[in-house]
Every structure is written in structure tokens, then in C-alpha cells.
Amino acid sequence: MNAENPIWALIATFALMSLFAVGGAAAAVPEMHRIAVDVHHWMTDKQFTDAYAIAQLSPGPNVLIVTLIGYAVAGIPGALAATLAMCLPTALVAYCVSRLLNRPSQSRWPGLIQAALVPLSIGLMAASALILAQATDRTFVALLLTAAVAVVASVSRINPLWLLLAGGLLGFAGIV
Amino acid sequence: MSTDSAPAAEEPDIPAADAAPPSLAALFVAFARMSLAGFGGVLVFARRAIVEQHRWMTADEFNETFALCHFLPGPNIVNLSMVFGARLRGIAGGVAAFAGLLLPPTLIMTVLAIIYARFGDVEVLRHVLAGISCAAVGLLIAVVFRMMTPLLKRMDAAALILMLGVFLAIGVLRLPLQAVLLVAIPISVGATFLLRRKVAA
Numbered sequence: 001m002n003a004e005n006p007i008w009a010l011i012a013t014f015a016l017m018s019l020f021a022v023g024g025a026a027a028a029v030p031e032m033h034r035i036a037v038d039v040h041h042w043m044t045d046k047q048f049t050d051a052y053a054i055a056q057l058s059p060g061p062n063v064l065i066v067t068l069i070g071y072a073v074a075g076i077p078g079a080l081a082a083t084l085a086m087c088l089p090t091a092l093v094a095y096c097v098s099r100l101l102n103r104p105s106q107s108r109w110p111g112l113i114q115a116a117l118v119p120l121s122i123g124l125m126a127a128s129a130l131i132l133a134q135a136t137d138r139t140f141v142a143l144l145l146t147a148a149v150a151v152v153a154s155v156s157r158i159n160p161l162w163l164l165l166a167g168g169l170l171g172f173a174g175i176v
Numbered sequence: 177m178s179t180d181s182a183p184a185a186e187e188p189d190i191p192a193a194d195a196a197p198p199s200l201a202a203l204f205v206a207f208a209r210m211s212l213a214g215f216g217g218v219l220v221f222a223r224r225a226i227v228e229q230h231r232w233m234t235a236d237e238f239n240e241t242f243a244l245c246h247f248l249p250g251p252n253i254v255n256l257s258m259v260f261g262a263r264l265r266g267i268a269g270g271v272a273a274f275a276g277l278l279l280p281p282t283l284i285m286t287v288l289a290i291i292y293a294r295f296g297d298v299e300v301l302r303h304v305l306a307g308i309s310c311a312a313v314g315l316l317i318a319v320v321f322r323m324m325t326p327l328l329k330r331m332d333a334a335a336l337i338l339m340l341g342v343f344l345a346i347g348v349l350r351l352p353l354q355a356v357l358l359v360a361i362p363i364s365v366g367a368t369f370l371l372r373r374k375v376a377a
């Protein structure tokens with residue numbers, strides 16, 4: 001590490017990125033990759049891919065991949081700084097906008113706009129699922145596992161943790 | 177098309193009317209729990225806890241709140257925690273839900289980062305990760321299906337076509353997100369406006 005404090009680079013990078021990250025954490029992953037691997041050389045390509053998998057499988061929002069990037073750059077202070085920089089500014093923006101939209105008023109536009117966003121949001125989620133499936137399900141067995149989990153979780157009320165555990169066991173056994 | 181699938185039929189349309197707003201501690205704990213359960217993403221567990229277990233929102237209210245947070249910049253579940261907490265208990269509620277969502281998993285993630293820095297190359301770990309990732313994608317597909325059920329039940333043709341259009345544009349054609357939204361948002365707002373006027377008339 002050089003003399004310049006990398007914490008500030010982390011904070012500036014992720015605070016700025018979060019304000020442009022429309023469509024959630026999944027949509028921001030390609031941009032994180034570009035910045036962390038190509039621009040700043042904070043991580044190697046393999047480290048980044050591993051960080052993505054760890055963020056997927058560990059509890060909590062998937063955006064916490066920034067915690068891992070922050071740790072790779074500057075240890076524990078870096079992990080905390082990156083997490084807060086990525087999450088706090090936009091949460092405050094969301095709070096202000098939602099107050100604005102839900103202020104009692106005669107206008108029906110706020111409700112109308114919120115309702116109009118619903119189908120687009122679901123379409124985006126479906127697209128993320130497809131893109132992730134294409135990256136994850138490279139073998140027929142993997143595809144089968146994803147499909148089976150999708151069906152079981154759609155029609156039953158089983159706790160999703162069991163399905164993740166089953167996936168982990170199949171992976172451990174070398175089947176997937 | 178069978179619209180009355182089992183999960184849709186079981187879900188309440190009306191939240192418990194007598195429910196008092198939860199305390200700040202209850203919000204913190206509820207979000208910490210859904211966050212810690214949320215392997216492979218919290219949306220699955222957030223919807224389960226908010227709509228099905230606590231009944232703090234109906235399926236439609238959840239969709240609208242989530243959609244708003246989805247289109248505002250930033251991680252959408254994190255935004256959702258702040259907006260949702262603030263709706264129930266003001267800014268303090270928002271902070272309680274935000275902290276509950278982020279604090280425990282950030283600590284866990286930091287520990288994992290330390291472990292990975294030492295033992296990153298264990299082959300078994302890699303296989304387990306691969307298996308869990310496959311299941312996590314399946315869960316995401318299931319939650320998308322559940323979020324769709326209010327639209328399917330209503331046979332809301334305009335919404336379903338828009339949803340499919342966004343899915344094809346982003347998921348299959350891989351068009352840039354900003355361009356797609358620039359086209360889709362005005363169309364959706366216009367269609368919703370026209371449909372509501374027709375219903376009102």
C-alpha cells in the first residue's frame with residue numbers, strides 16, 4: 001500500500017457508484033468488476049469471482065461483496081468503510097423520496113408511478129435470474145438443480161435455507 | 177392459465193388490522209433475522225417475513241415498495257429496509273431496520289474475508305459454493321414467480337406485457353439498462369394512467 005490512504009478511495013468509489021446503481025446490487029456487479037479489477041487493480045479476476053460467490057452464499061444482502069473488496073484493499077477498516085459508503089447515501093435518498101411520494105396530497109400521480117414501476121421491477125428481477133442462471137448453470141445437473149429448487153420453492157412453504165443446504169451438500173458430494 | 181396457484185391463494189390480501197406498529201427493537205431483530213437467513217440474497221426472506229409471517233404489508237404493497245426501491249439507485253433491499261422501517265416508525269425505525277439488515281452480515285462477511293485470505297484455494301469450498309449458487313438462482317426464480325402472482329390473478333395484460341418486454345430486453349437481448357428504462361418507464365406510466373382513467377369512468 002502506498003502513502004495515500006486507500007480508505008478515501010474506497011469511500012469515494014463506492015459512494016459514487018451506489019448513486020448511479022439503478023437496478024440494485026446485481027446490476028452494479030459488472031461496474032464493480034471494472035473498477036476493482038481493471039481500473040484500480042485492487043483484486044485479481046479470480047479473487048473477484050470468488051468474492052462474488054462468497055457474497056452469494058453468505059447471509060445478508062448480496063451487495064456486501066463490497067465488504068470483501070474493502071477488506072482486500074484496506075483490511076477491517078476498509079471493509080466497514082466500503083460497506084457504509086455503498087449503502088448509507090442511497091438509503092437516505094430512498095427515505096426522502098418515499099416520504100415525498102407518500103405525503104398526503106390530492107395528487108394521484110405518486111401512487112400511479114409506484115404502481116407503474118411494479119411490472120418493470122419484476123421484469124428486471126426475472127432478467128437478473130436468467131443472467132445469473134446462465135453464469136451458474138453450466139452443466140445439465142446444475143440446471144436441473146436450479147429448476148428443481150425453483151419449482152419446490154414456488155409451490156411449497158419450505159424454508160429456503162433447506163434448499164440452499166441441499167445445494168451445498170450436492171456440491172460437496174461433487175454431483176453439481 | 178392456472179392463476180390460482182397454491183401460494184397465491186394462501187397469501188392474505190388484508191394485513192392484520194389491529195397490528196400496532198412494531199417496536200424499534202422488533203424491527204431491528206426482524207431485519208437481522210431475514211438478513212441472516214438470506215443466503216443468496218435477502219429478497220426471498222424479506223418477502224416471506226414482511227408479507228407472510230408478520231403481515232406488515234399485503235403482496236401488492238410489498239411489490240410497490242420494492243419497485244420504488246428497485247428504481248432508486250443503490251442496493252434495493254438496503255433501501256427497502258430504510259423505507260419500510262421509516263413507514264412504520266419514522267426515521268428511527270428506518271435506522272433500526274437498516275442497522276439490523278447490515279450489521280450482523282457485515283461482521284460475518286469480514287470474518288469470511290479473513291478466512292478466505294488464508295484458505296482461499298480449498299477445492300471442497302469451491303464445490304460447495306457452486307452447489308449453493310445453483311440453488312440460490314432457483315430461489316430467485318421462485319420469488320419472481322411469487323411477485324408475479326398479484327398481476328396474474330388480476331390478468332393485468334398491460335403489466336404482464338411490459339414485464340415480459342423488460343425481461344426480454346435486459347435478459348435476452350442484453351440492452352443497456354438505462355436505455356430500456358428510458359423507454360419502459362414512460363410507457364408503463366402512460367398505460368397505468370389510461371387504464372385507471374378507464375376504470376374510473
